[in-house]
Amino acid sequence: DAMVIQNPRYQVTQFGKPVTLSCSQTLNHNVMYWYQQKSSQAPKLLFHYYDKDFNNEADTPDNFQSRRPNTSFCFLDIRSPGLGDAAMYLCATSRDKAAGANEQFFGPGTRLTVL
Amino acid sequence: AQKVTQAQTEISVVEKEDVTLDCVYETRDTTYYLFWYKQPPSGELVFLIRRNSFDEQNEISGRYSWNFQKSTSSFNFTITASQVVDSAVYFCALRGGATNKLIFGTGTLLAVQP
Numbered sequence: 275d276a277m278v279i280q281n282p283r284y285q286v287t288q289f290g291k292p293v294t295l296s297c298s299q300t301l302n303h304n305v306m307y308w309y310q311q312k313s314s315q316a317p318k319l320l321f322h323y324y325d326k327d328f329n330n331e332a333d334t335p336d337n338f339q340s341r342r343p344n345t346s347f348c349f350l351d352i353r354s355p356g357l358g359d360a361a362m363y364l365c366a367t368s369r370d371k372a373a374g375a376n377e378q379f380f381g382p383g384t385r386l387t388v389l
Numbered sequence: 390a391q392k393v394t395q396a397q398t399e400i401s402v403v404e405k406e407d408v409t410l411d412c413v414y415e416t417r418d419t420t421y422y423l424f425w426y427k428q429p430p431s432g433e434l435v436f437l438i439r440r441n442s443f444d445e446q447n448e449i450s451g452r453y454s455w456n457f458q459k460s461t462s463s464f465n466f467t468i469t470a471s472q473v474v475d476s477a478v479y480f481c482a483l484r485g486g487a488t489n490k491l492i493f494g495t496g497t498l499l500a501v502q503p
Contacts, residue, residue, distance in 0.1 A: 305489065316480060316493035317434070324489070331490075362432055371489050376422065378491060380434035 277301070278381035280365050286387045287355050295350040295384045297365030305371060306348040307378060308340060309364040317364055323348060324371060352386075360388045391416045393483050395494035402471050403502050410466045410497045412481030418442075420486030423457065423464045428496070429477040440464065442486075471501045 279298045287293040297306065305324050309317035321330045323342040337359070339351040352359055362385050366378040392415040402408045414423065425437040438448065440457050448455050452469045468475055481494045 314496075316495050317491075318493075319490055322489060329489070364432075364434060366434070368489075376484065376489070377424070377436050377439050379436060380426075382431060382433040385432070 278365055278367055278379055280363075280381040280384050282384060283382060284385050284387070286389060287352075288389050289357065290354045293352050293355055293386065295352075295363050295365075295386070297348045297350070297381055298346050299365075299367045299381075300346070301367055301369070301379065302345065303367035303369045303379075304345075305368045306342060307366040307368075308338075308348070308350045309366065310359075311362040311364055311383070313361075320350070355386070355388045357388050360386055362386075391418075391483055391485055391492045393481050393492050393494035395479075395481055395497050397497045398495070399498045399500070401500045401502065404473060405470050407467060407469050408471050408499065408501075410468075410479050410481075410499065412464045412466065412494060414462050414464065414481070414483045416483060416485060418485040418487065422484045422486075424482040424484070424491065425455065425464075425466050426480045426482060427477045428480060434480070437466075468499075471499075473501050473503055475499060476501045 281296045307322040308320045311317040319331050320334045337353050341349045362383045364383045365381040368376050368378045394413045421442045423440045427435045445457050454467045456465045478496045478498050480496045482491045484491050
């Protein structure tokens with residue numbers, strides 16, 4: 275089945291130790307998104323790629339970076355995780371930005387714990 | 390500014406009851422899109438429906454139905470004959486016509502008791 279895959283599902287890191295979260299998709303969608311969702315809160319968009327074009331949200335901390343080496347993969351790098359970065363990280367895709375193709379399909383998420 | 394309000398933080402019903410989840414939105418865009426997502430305990434956000442601002446026709450899909458009313462800026466979601474498997478957090482979301490950004494409400498936790 276076509277889907278959005280996130281690995282690992284659970285990630286534990288130490289304060290200040292860089293960590294990378296992975297997302298892949300078999301949907302061949304042009305757009306990939308990264309969201310942060312803290313406990314009992316709504317998902318918050320960090321950034322998205324439209325093909326190779328990177329779009330950062332204005333309030334996304336510099337500590338968060340992203341890479342999209344090809345259509346299928348997108349990575350979230352947290353350079354120096356703090357305790358406040360503990361959250362669920364959700365990857366999503368949409369076929370395009372156009373009106374008829376903008377439903378976002380989400381992966382299962384990676385729950386990040388920072389010790 | 391764009392905003393989505395889900396005033397109901399938690400709802401608890403007994404199986405087979407009908408339940409309506411409220412969603413009120415704010416936007417200055419004339420073209421916009423509204424969505425509902427379900428987030429079960431596993432964490433994955435499951436897409437349920439998209440509605441654009443020009444289509445006020447209500448929709449029914451099995452036990453799910455949606456009532457979109459531009460006059461009151463509401464996009465409410467009703468589950469008929471609820472089941473335990475419906476237990477989840479439900480998010481309403483808004484996307485403006487000129488942006489790719491989804492604005493989520495704070496979610497409603499629905500607990501369906503057997």
